[in-house]
Amino acid sequence: MVATPEKGVAAAAPAIHTVDLTKRFGSTEALAGLSMTVPRGEIFGFLGPNGAGKTTSVKLLLGLLRPTSGEAWLLGEPIGDLATRRRIGYLPELFRYQGWLDAREVLALHCELAPLPRSTWKEEITAALETVGLSERADDRVSTYSKGMQQRLGLAAALVGKPELVFLDEPTSALDPVGRHDVREIIRGLSARGTAVFLNSHLLSEVEQVCDRVAVVDHGRVIASGTMDELLSGTAVKVRVSGLDDSALTKLAAFGPLDDEGEHLTFTKLDIERVPELVSTIVALGGRVYEVAPRHQTLEDRFLQLLHEEEK
Amino acid sequence: MPPILVFARLTVQESSRRRLLLALVILTLLVVGFSAWGFNKITTVTRSDGTLLPPDQVSLITSQLLIVITFMYSGVLALSAAVVAGPLISSEVESGLLLSMLARPVRRSEVVIGKWLGLAILVTIYAAGSAALELTAVNWATGYEAPHPIELVLYVAAEGLALLSLGLLLSTRLSGITGGVIALVAWLMAWIAGVVGDIGTGLQNSALQNVGTISHLLLPTDGLWRGAVYAMEPDVILTALRAAGTAGRANPFSAVDPPPTAFLAWVVVWFGLMLTLSIWSFRTREI
Numbered sequence: 090m091v092a093t094p095e096k097g098v099a100a101a102a103p104a105i106h107t108v109d110l111t112k113r114f115g116s117t118e119a120l121a122g123l124s125m126t127v128p129r130g131e132i133f134g135f136l137g138p139n140g141a142g143k144t145t146s147v148k149l150l151l152g153l154l155r156p157t158s159g160e161a162w163l164l165g166e167p168i169g170d171l172a173t174r175r176r177i178g179y180l181p182e183l184f185r186y187q188g189w190l191d192a193r194e195v196l197a198l199h200c201e202l203a204p205l206p207r208s209t210w211k212e213e214i215t216a217a218l219e220t221v222g223l224s225e226r227a228d229d230r231v232s233t234y235s236k237g238m239q240q241r242l243g244l245a246a247a248l249v250g251k252p253e254l255v256f257l258d259e260p261t262s263a264l265d266p267v268g269r270h271d272v273r274e275i276i277r278g279l280s281a282r283g284t285a286v287f288l289n290s291h292l293l294s295e296v297e298q299v300c301d302r303v304a305v306v307d308h309g310r311v312i313a314s315g316t317m318d319e320l321l322s323g324t325a326v327k328v329r330v331s332g333l334d335d336s337a338l339t340k341l342a343a344f345g346p347l348d349d350e351g352e353h354l355t356f357t358k359l360d361i362e363r364v365p366e367l368v369s370t371i372v373a374l375g376g377r378v379y380e381v382a383p384r385h386q387t388l389e390d391r392f393l394q395l396l397h398e399e400e401k
Numbered sequence: 402m403p404p405i406l407v408f409a410r411l412t413v414q415e416s417s418r419r420r421l422l423l424a425l426v427i428l429t430l431l432v433v434g435f436s437a438w439g440f441n442k443i444t445t446v447t448r449s450d451g452t453l454l455p456p457d458q459v460s461l462i463t464s465q466l467l468i469v470i471t472f473m474y475s476g477v478l479a480l481s482a483a484v485v486a487g488p489l490i491s492s493e494v495e496s497g498l499l500l501s502m503l504a505r506p507v508r509r510s511e512v513v514i515g516k517w518l519g520l521a522i523l524v525t526i527y528a529a530g531s532a533a534l535e536l537t538a539v540n541w542a543t544g545y546e547a548p549h550p551i552e553l554v555l556y557v558a559a560e561g562l563a564l565l566s567l568g569l570l571l572s573t574r575l576s577g578i579t580g581g582v583i584a585l586v587a588w589l590m591a592w593i594a595g596v597v598g599d600i601g602t603g604l605q606n607s608a609l610q611n612v613g614t615i616s617h618l619l620l621p622t623d624g625l626w627r628g629a630v631y632a633m634e635p636d637v638i639l640t641a642l643r644a645a646g647t648a649g650r651a652n653p654f655s656a657v658d659p660p661p662t663a664f665l666a667w668v669v670v671w672f673g674l675m676l677t678l679s680i681w682s683f684r685t686r687e688i
Contacts (some may be wrong), residue, residue, distance in 0.1 A: 151504045154688045171506040179504040183497030187411070189418040201407055202505035246501055256504075 102165025104285030131361030408515025486568025488577025595623030601652030
């Protein structure tokens with residue numbers, strides 16, 4: 090059961106709180122009753138396959154789309170409240186900035202729209218550029234930037250004004266491994282200073298490394314949510330095997346969700362006590378077992394398991 | 402700076418940095434230069450008896466040529482306004498450029514009004530600047546002075562602003578190319594409808610006259626153009642046209658009377674309607 094934030098408690102209110110948030114585009118249900126709470130200062134991962142409703146959720150929360158039904162609050166205020174947007178940063182999935190401005194000018198524009206006192210702009214802009222590693226190219230036109238640099242600029246724009254809540258929609262989609270590492274550090278830094286981060290991503294390893302809590306969304310519904318420990322309590326078993334045909338693989342479905350990667354089969358949720366039974370079944374089906382490796386579930390295992398269960 | 406002025410400044414800045422202003426300035430200077438040379442040639446034309454044209458005839462010819470040249474300027478302004486306004490909002494929505502800005506404490510009405518204001522400043526400056534240059538060049542070349550230069554600038558600028566307003570409205574929903582093309586076609590249709598209305602006047606056919614009147618109400622560009630023409634007509638031409646009766650009114654490059662006050666009042670209302678519709682359309686658009 091979720092409670093509606095009361096007036097006067099906005100300062101203590103969660104960063105995000107939604108109740109049955111729904112969005113339909115014609116006959117398509119993009120979001121089907123999203124209810125969730127993101128506490129202040131937490132890094133919240135919002136996971137899902139393409140088209141699951143992740144970006145729709147972010148746009149609803151930011152007031153770029155109107156919900157079909159349901160309610161939501163950001164920092165204790167109803168979504169769409171203009172004053173609240175002063176305290177929010179946003180890096181869109183589709184990021185593009187004025188190519189005819191340089192990075193400093195783009196950030197000055199965001200300082201102006203935020204709006205921040207002019208006396209703070211220089212410090213804000215310098216700090217944001219430093220954080221995302223763009224200081225050396227700050228005076229170049231954005232049109233000369235690579236896609237990755239534009240994404241860094243977008244991240245810098247989301248950081249100006251020291252927001253209390255930051256929405257990052259696929260923040261590393263254009264970045265190389267070094268850039269991804271940098272973004273993880275930035276996200277951890279934001280959390281350390283008390284900023285809540287809503288991280289929208291399908292890069293599971295990235296989410297696993299930084300998020301305190303995650304929600305998995307599919308077909309517009311949250312199919313699982315909780316802390317990383319709560320979600321990843323099971324065991325996965327990876328088996329290196331050959332000699333199994335399609336009918337044999339079908340019979341192995343009795344051991345739970347199966348991720349078939351050719352020679353490697355991963356049973357994404359399998360009790361370790363059932364491993365001997367699994368091996369003997371594979372052998373009985375004509376398979377040759379080379380390696381059996383039980384391990385804690387990764388987020389990818391859990392994600393695939395959840396989607397597999399959803400399909401059933 | 403309030404968000405409206407921020408978006409207005411951005412619009413002007415973008416046109417400047419993308420060298421649109423530079424291109425227009427260079428082209429305008431070229432046209433002014435060539436036309437000044439051409440107008441100067443009128444003063445050197447000799448009659449069959451070898452004498453130069455008298456000043457009255459030079460003024461007469463100059464006034465009519467000036468109307469044709471101004472038609473070109475108003476065309477350039479209308480085309481530019483439509484082409485620039487067409488993608489003004491739609492391209493920024495499609496590219497995602499507006500997303501991060503709309504997540505700031507900014508009202509969508511401020512985006513629409515700011516962009517309109519920025520482009521309106523450019524249109525007005527271009528109309529005033531090009532008219533000042535051309536009229537000065539004509540005066541230098543022939544000694545002719547247009548009877549109502551201020552009104553001329555206002556009418557030509559208003560015609561550009563009308564196209565800008567229509568383009569901006571379309572830009573809140575349609576892609577840049579589609580919006581720009583529709584605005585251009587509407588401008589041409591309004592002009593043709595005005596010609597049809599003129600023919601109706603000449604033939605005293607009320608159905609054809611109504612086509613012109615209705616088009617002036619839907620898109621007042623042709624009505625405003627007639628105001629610009631009237632501002633350039635010397636008294637001697639007006640007297641001749643009035644003497645010609647209905648036939649004198651059947652010409653898209655002539656205007657016997659200034660636009661009626663009721664029409665000018667409608668133009669003000671029309672601008673208000675366009676901006677209101679644009680704001681409503683963009684506010685209700687899901688991005």
